[in-house]
Amino acid sequence: xxxxxxxxxAAVGVIFAVSLVLTVKFLSPTGRDASKxxxxxxxxxxNKVICRLxxxxxxxxxxxxxxxxxxxxxxxxxxGKICVSDADCPDHTCVKNGYLRYDYLPVICLPHKLVIRxxxxxxxK
Amino acid sequence: xxxxxxxxxxxLTAAALIVFVVELRFPDILPIPGVKLGLANIFTVYAVYxxxxxxxxxxxxxxxxxxxxxxxxxxxxxxxxxxxxxxxAGMLPLxxxxxxxxLWLCSIIGAMLHNTGQILAAMAIMRSPAVLPFYPILLTxxxxxxxxxxxxxxxxxxxxxxxxxx
Numbered sequence: 001x002x003x004x005x006x007x008x009x010a011a012v013g014v015i016f017a018v019s020l021v022l023t024v025k026f027l028s029p030t031g032r033d034a035s036k037x038x039x040x041x042x043x044x045x046x047n048k049v050i051c052r053l054x055x056x057x058x059x060x061x062x063x064x065x066x067x068x069x070x071x072x073x074x075x076x077x078x079x080g081k082i083c084v085s086d087a088d089c090p091d092h093t094c095v096k097n098g099y100l101r102y103d104y105l106p107v108i109c110l111p112h113k114l115v116i117r118x119x120x121x122x123x124x125k
Numbered sequence: 126x127x128x129x130x131x132x133x134x135x136x137l138t139a140a141a142l143i144v145f146v147v148e149l150r151f152p153d154i155l156p157i158p159g160v161k162l163g164l165a166n167i168f169t170v171y172a173v174y175x176x177x178x179x180x181x182x183x184x185x186x187x188x189x190x191x192x193x194x195x196x197x198x199x200x201x202x203x204x205x206x207x208x209x210x211x212x213x214a215g216m217l218p219l220x221x222x223x224x225x226x227x228l229w230l231c232s233i234i235g236a237m238l239h240n241t242g243q244i245l246a247a248m249a250i251m252r253s254p255a256v257l258p259f260y261p262i263l264l265t266x267x268x269x270x271x272x273x274x275x276x277x278x279x280x281x282x283x284x285x286x287x288x289x290x291x
Contacts, residue, residue, distance in 0.1 A: 004222035005230065012233050016268045022261035047253050090198045096153060104258040105157075110247060111200045115255045 026104040032118060034080025041082055041100060043075065044115040052119065055080045067112040075116070082116060084109065126180070134176070134184050138191075141168035141184075145192045157259060160266045163236065163274060165192070169209075170216070170232045170278040174225055178217045185209050203250060204243045211242030225282060232275025236267040 032039045034055040042052045045065060055077065062076045062085060073094060076085035084094040084107060094109035106117035145165040154160060165188065172181045189209050193202040215238040216231055223231045240263040247256045 001227075002222070002224075005224070005227050008219070008223060008230055008234060009227075012230065012237070012268070015237065015264060019261035019264035019268075023265045026258050026262060044253075044255070047251075090200055093157075097157075105262075106255055106258075108251075108256060108259075110204075110251065110256075113251055115251075115253070117255070 026102060028103075029101050030103045030118065032103075038121055039080065040119050040121050041116060042119040044117070046113045053077070053082070054121075055082060065112075065114060067114070069112075071112050073109055073112055073114050083107065084114075084116070087112070130176075130180070134172075134180055137168050137172060138184050138187050141165040141188050142191055142195065144168070145188070146195055149196050155262075155266070157262055157266075160263060162270050163239070164277075166212075166232070166236070166239075166271075167274045167277045167281070169212070170228065170235065170275055171281050173213075173216050173220050173231070173235075174228060174278075174282055181217065182213060185213055204246045207246035208239040208242035211245075212236070212239040214238070225279070228279045228282065229272050229275030232278060233268055233271035236271025236274070237264055240264055240267040 037056065039055040040052055041055060043050045043065065046068065050065060058077045058080075060076075060078045062074055065073045065075060067073070071088050072086075073084050073089075074086040076083055081099040081101075083099045084097065087094055087109060089109055089111040091111065094107055094112075094114065097107045100107050100116055100118070103118055106115045108115050142165070144167070148162060148164050151162075154162075168188075169181070169185055172184055176184075186209075189205050190202070193199055193205065212235045216235040219231050219234060240260070244256060244260045244263065248254055
């Protein structure tokens with residue numbers, strides 16, 4: 001084993017360990033519970049906050065967010081949870097993502113530049 | 126480029142494309158964009174150790190563009206192109222340092238660079254760091270997938286054609 005291989009092996013080991021720790025941290029579900037407290041989420045499109053919603057106050061409903069290029073994402077709120085229920089993007093990753101449940105990982109629709117994430121309280125509807 | 130080499134590269138590209146299209150039919154392991162096995166990269170890693178840099182570059186470029194056309198997802202072309210190019214930029218010089226015995230290591234680094242390229246492209250397109258939290262998850266998955274594809278490529282590399290024996 002040459003020196004170059006050892007350096008590469010060590011670098012890979014360190015990066016893998018760090019990302020594994022961060023993965024476990026990021027994949028821990030949120031402690032926010034809309035049935036007990038205010039839970040604010042924001043819907044962001046193309047870096048602009050479209051709306052901020054308090055999931056504790058919202059009734060079950062579905063609304064459509066239209067992308068500038070004509071595509072759409074249907075966002076559904078049900079029982080204090082929010083998800084993208086339908087979209088016409090090519091990959092449908094946002095729909096497969098399911099409900100927003102991680103503090104660090106937002107629901108993202110890359111083709112439509114849409115982000116749904118938790119945010120701190122306040123703001124208007 | 127000799128006819129023999131051209132044919133060999135085309136065959137590899139075609140095989141990689143078949144694997145790529147078949148893999149698309151697999152259900153997603155995780156509902157996170159970009160997490161997949163990347164079985165088509167077996168051919169890339171193999172080619173890195175078998176052919177010259179320019180030949181590998183042409184082969185990967187063809188595969189990425191045709192792959193995007195075949196799965197009719199041209200918006201994903203940016204991500205895969207950025208990933209594949211960064212991956213090649215790392216693996217081509219690295220294969221001089223890392224001998225074929227440690228090919229899997231080169232493959233892991235390639236997978237990590239692929240993920241880096243994807244995330245950078247996504248950040249550039251979104252113009253926001255919202256995708257950054259996905260990076261460590263992609264890296265973890267990339268390490269495992271890269272090791273797997275690397276070991277596969279290593280097994281193929283051992284099986285040379287009879288005509289290769291010098």
